[in-house]
Amino acid sequence: MNALIHRLRTQARAAEARTDLVVAIVALALAALVVPTALRGEGPTLANLQIVGYFGAIAIAAMGLNLLVGYVRLVSLGQGAFFAVGAYASAWLLVDGDLSPLLAILVALVAAGAIGAVLAVCSMRLRGPAFAMITLVVAILVEQILVEWRPLGRLSGYPNALDHGSGLIDPVEIFGLTLEPPLFAGTAVTVVIAIVFVAAIVFLGYRNAVGSAWGRSLRAIGTSEHLAAHLGVNVFSRKVVVMAVASVYGALGGVFYAQVMAHLQPETFDIFLSITIVLAVILGGGGTVVGPVIGAAVIVILQQTNVLVPVVDAQRSISDSWYLSTPGLIGLLLVLTLAFLPHGIVGSLVRLTHRGTEEPSEVETGADDGSELARSSDAVADAVLSVPTDGGGENLLEVRGAVRRFGGLTAVGGVDLTVRRGTVHALIGPNGAGKTTLANLVTGVYAVNEGELVLEGQRIDRWPTHRIVRGGVARTFQTPLIFAEESVEENVLAGFLDTGTMPFWRAWLKLPGQYRRNAEMRERAEQLLELVGLAGHGHLEAGNLSYGKQRALEIARALASGPKLLILDEPAAGLNTSETSVLGELLIRLRDRGLSLILVEHHMDLVTQVSDEVTCMNTGVVLAHGSTAEVLADPAVVEAYLGVAVEEGS
């Protein structure tokens, strides 16, 4: 058995490594295609080489923007500004600052990253379009600085003959190699060679990052920040990091642009540049790995070659004054893409191929036998669950006198609740009793106004959600919060604490040890799916699962973090009778292996089946507490649920 698992794990690892290797070879080979032409540097090819260099620059900026627009779903209209910062800062440091090329480039990138991070710190609490508005304001301001600030040459561009004696940035020399721009016939265009290889490398790093647990956290934030925090992600700092990374990618594009053109004009960096990069992402496919690269290629061809000339000419033959030229056509293309290709070129292709392979039988009908949750076995549970029972007393969680008010409403008014290790504590009460608010207090969604929360002897009532989650508390939600467009397996993988703890650099580099960890996580995810009765569902799109299965999936994801305490918010809501009893068996299995549970529930059958202890809340206070039988027999509880009993005959 162990040998088999080991072999499967090795195979999975090898498959992943093989895919990565093939992608790396393809990327580098594509880059290498440019080399012979660039080395000859013949006059007629220079214009095309310039376009290739420009494509590399835009593609890199678009990859960075995709992290924001495609993954975190924050629309930035300011990527062009970071492109400009990279271009102008590196050029200025080279020409006026006289820094060594590598240092100049590095400083420019760090500066752009810092600006991005500061902007993120200031604006990440914004919801809705405000982020797009602010980035637009920044983009316009940067353009204004380029146009008006004297040291950057204003409209004469940078560098210019008047201030610098030459209108061109001298070719830089890095590691003994002189990077010649595509300007002089007969000179090897070494800068384009450097660009395509660096672009290939930063593409591979970006691909590693988005395919990693780090990348998963971005999708999680894009779906719901609330959920992301409950996966252990520090949403604020992750957004700051991703904004900084996106800015550095934008600036790297700008650095390359400066090297290819050897001269900068401020009007190149107007707001239209930002829109061009946005269109590259949207057209190629936001949230897909290669989308931005494909999109950049299409846009650059449209803009820099004369393929659009016939379109313009055709319009002008109708009306010589009312027609669209390139910027207008790009704007129109943006609208058409949004309307007819919302997932972009790559996203749509992926969807097409998926539809071909998936059996249509997975359209769920809800209650038929085929779609029931499968019962799992003790053996699976033993294999998957290992709750650390390291000391800290008998009580895992103690809620003491918790109070939470919303304005004038006291949702939770002085509640005590103790969860003993390895027990199920059911929390019942009519709607509006404050049960979910209490659950939200435990996971730090709201801070308590009064009272304390103690987890394993530690005060947690001032901890942010992600820290509480990492401390061993996991939960599911009243309405399932899942990544509907991702596979079931991806959903479970998002549950591992790696999602919150993996740093960007580790994700980008993807060190060899990562393959082992990925195989391990995939294997555990498989086991967890089996445990909750979803064996064999891993490849399906999560949004297509029935409601009951989505709830099971949420439990599997919550278990992936290896929690000590699992909070289930109405897990049986919407489940049929047999599904409820399967769920009950699962909960008992979890408890028997040392997990502690808080079960917020209305289904009294389930409560009776699994609970060791019951607390009944009403209007924010504890109405009754004790063993299941005691609480359910309590007249006050019956009254809260059913109203005052009317005496017969009265």
Place this chain on the structure above:
Amino acid sequence: MDAVISGLVLGGLFTLVGQSIVLTFVTTRTINFASGEFLAVAAFIGLGLGSWTWLPGPGKIVIAVLAVGVLGALTYRFLVVPFSHGEHDTRWLLSTVGLSYVLVNLLTNAYGANPQRLGFGRISEPKTLLGANINAQALLITVLAIIVTLVLVAGSKWTSSGLLMRAVAEDAETASLMGVSPRRVGAYAYAGASALAGLAGVLWAAEVGVSSHLGLPILVSAFAVAVIGGLTSFWGPLVGGAIYAVVVQIASYEIGSLWGSIIGLLLVIGVLVVRPEGLLGRRMEAKL
């Protein structure tokens, strides 16, 4: 002092366009990123009406404003409604950005990039206010902006259409169950908002000339103003416009126009750090 007064007067222009932004945001939770180009479109319509010598200036302004209002309703119907399914769908943002490029490009190709004289709708004699020489046209716009603000504040509070508007903003689905058509309310909001942008466009173009690039700088300032004041309050653009324009004007007088813009941005960022919902905005709690 001169800077303060001229700032207050200039702020009116940003307030007027800012109200256009807030109006669509409070009703539909969307913003027309092509609003800036609507300023230019209105100005060009006004320019086209120049040959109708029988029609007095105010008549031409009314026609231009109404036409842009219709354009706004069409924009809502064809570029916003199909691109806003749920809170995660922000395609409307990009589709209106796309529209703005189409409009700028069309106008530039048709009329060239140089500003042209509008020839009506301008108050030419200079005015003095509190001892400072001010631009009479900007003062006119500011007076209009204040009137528009008061009308919007009062209208949203006390009229039935204001109630409908707030109902749709609060919960479009429930409102539609109550027999309100969120789309119709949204279309009216877009028409009204675009008319405001058009009004600002014609009046400002009368002062600075008609050009295809009239709108973008004003839109950017209006964004800053709306964010400072808060996107959810009709008082926001008025307060934000006054603060923003005064700060930018003082900085421009004292250090230079570039620094004026930079300090304006820093002001926006400063407000965001302290109050992300804007000075007068209402904090929107996410439903869990």
